[in-house]
Amino acid sequence: MSYFPAFLNLRTKRILIIGGGIIAYNKLVHLLDFTKNIHIISQEFCDDMLYTIEKKSLSYQQKAYKVGDIKEYEIVIIAIDDRALAKNIYEESREYKCLCNSVDNLEHCDFTFASYIKQGDLTLAISTNGSSPAFAKQLKIYLESIIPRDVSGFLKEMKELRATLPKGKERMNMLKTKAKNYIKSWRKI
Numbered sequence: 317m318s319y320f321p322a323f324l325n326l327r328t329k330r331i332l333i334i335g336g337g338i339i340a341y342n343k344l345v346h347l348l349d350f351t352k353n354i355h356i357i358s359q360e361f362c363d364d365m366l367y368t369i370e371k372k373s374l375s376y377q378q379k380a381y382k383v384g385d386i387k388e389y390e391i392v393i394i395a396i397d398d399r400a401l402a403k404n405i406y407e408e409s410r411e412y413k414c415l416c417n418s419v420d421n422l423e424h425c426d427f428t429f430a431s432y433i434k435q436g437d438l439t440l441a442i443s444t445n446g447s448s449p450a451f452a453k454q455l456k457i458y459l460e461s462i463i464p465r466d467v468s469g470f471l472k473e474m475k476e477l478r479a480t481l482p483k484g485k486e487r488m489n490m491l492k493t494k495a496k497n498y499i500k501s502w503r504k505i
């Protein structure tokens with residue numbers, strides 16, 4: 317079964333990252349593109365993680381994970397190097413209604429992180445269902461080379477048109493043609 321692609325509003329969601337190594341740091345950086353409502357628990361923190369925690373004024377605790385620490389969170393990311401503990405935390409998470417991501421085991425993921433491009437209102441996310449994160453990243457790099465820098469400006473213009481023109485068939489056709497021609501113009505770049 318494949319993961320369902322959805323775009324979540326994280327504004328009201330409390331997120332916990334367990335772990336302070338490079339992988340936890342990568343997940344943190346990606347989450348920070350969308351929310352600052354993040355707490356981190358770890359025994360040790362890498363320098364990049366500590367720098368970012370300070371710069372973004374994030375809350376954190378330097379300690380070993382204790383049963384119950386995940387209780388208050390809607391989203392939990394397990395990014396530790398202890399597979400047995402990761403499994404225990406995942407099993408504990410089943411008692412709550414939180415969504416769990418475990419960086420070491422796809423079977424322990426209610427959701428996975430996507431490789432993504434974010435330019436203004438355009439977010440493009442890639443999943444390989446865990447088959448090849450390396451491929452997801454390279455495909456992202458390829459798509460980044462195709463999508464022009466002014467895409468966010470184009471979306472602003474489209475948003476404005478949708479807000480001002482009266483709804484109906486005429487607007488629909490006009491927006492469709494404009495979008496089609498914009499994408500067609502990329503081939504000439």
Ligand SMILES: C[C@@]1(CC(=O)O)C2=NC(=C\c3[nH]c(c(CCC(=O)O)c3CC(=O)O)Cc3[nH]c(c(CC(=O)O)c3CCC(=O)O)/C=C3\N/C(=C\2)[C@@H](CCC(=O)O)[C@]3(C)CC(=O)O)/[C@H]1CCC(=O)O
Nearest residue numbers: 419420421428429430431443444445446448449450452453
């Ligand atoms: C896309 C991206 C997003 C992000 O991290 O935010 C992401 N992994 C990225 C990179 C990456 N990860 C790995 C490599 C080495 C090459 C390779 O193995 O391919 C590279 C490449 C690199 O770093 O260059 C190794 C790896 N990854 C996972 C395992 C565990 C396992 O498979 O069991 C192992 C083995 C660990 C080991 O060997 O010890 C698991 C997961 N990694 C996922 C996401 C989820 C599935 C996404 C999908 O559907 O593809 C999933 C299931 C869970 C999750 O993490 O959510 C990010 C690219 C960000 C970008 O675009 O810049």
Ligand SMILES: NC(=O)c1ccc[n+]([C@@H]2O[C@H](COP(=O)([O-])OP(=O)(O)OC[C@H]3O[C@@H](n4cnc5c(N)ncnc54)[C@H](O)[C@@H]3O)[C@@H](O)[C@H]2O)c1
Nearest residue numbers: 335336337338339340358359360379380381395396397419
């Ligand atoms: N999903 C991915 O994209 C991906 C990619 C590469 C590796 N991984 C996996 O991710 C895991 C983490 O990798 P890393 O390089 O960040 O490891 P790391 O050793 O640098 O960091 C592990 C972190 O977990 C913390 N930790 C360990 N036990 C803890 C406990 N009981 N309570 C609180 N914190 C604890 C440590 O203090 C440390 O900060 C590895 O197992 C690796 O196989 C995943």
